[in-house]
Amino acid sequence: MPTPIKVRFNGPYLVDLSQGGIELTDHEGNPIPLPAGKTNVALCRCGASVTKPFCDGTHSRIGFNAAEAAQRLVDRTGSTAPPRG
Ligand code: FES
Numbered sequence: 341m342p343t344p345i346k347v348r349f350n351g352p353y354l355v356d357l358s359q360g361g362i363e364l365t366d367h368e369g370n371p372i373p374l375p376a377g378k379t380n381v382a383l384c385r386c387g388a389s390v391t392k393p394f395c396d397g398t399h400s401r402i403g404f405n406a407a408e409a410a411q412r413l414v415d416r417t418g419s420t421a422p423p424r425g
Contacts (some may be wrong), residue, residue: 350406352382352395364393 355362358379364372372393374381382395386404389396398404405413411419413419 347385347406348382350404350409351399352385355381355383357381 341359343359343362346356348353349352349420356379357374362367362374364381366372373392383393384391384395384399385406386399388398388402388404390398
């Protein structure tokens with residue numbers, strides 16, 4: 341069975357490890373250890389985590405808008421700037 345990966349709304353990629361393991365490597369193919377004992381792992385999608393490639397919750401503090409949300413904002417307002425107020 342394939343490993344499920346869920347794209348969280350304006351958040352990380354949530355990898356479900358309950359169906360089996362994954363191998364995570366850096367750009368040179370070196371293994372990146374996964375957190376022990378977890379049934380899922382969140383991979384940063386916003387680029388602001390200080391624990392990359394893992395999500396550390398920074399996306400919430402910076403008001404990360406995922407591409408799909410950013411596109412809806414552009415479609416609605418013509419701007420990529422978050423609404424004020
Ligand atoms: S997606 Fe959570 S810190 Fe980047």
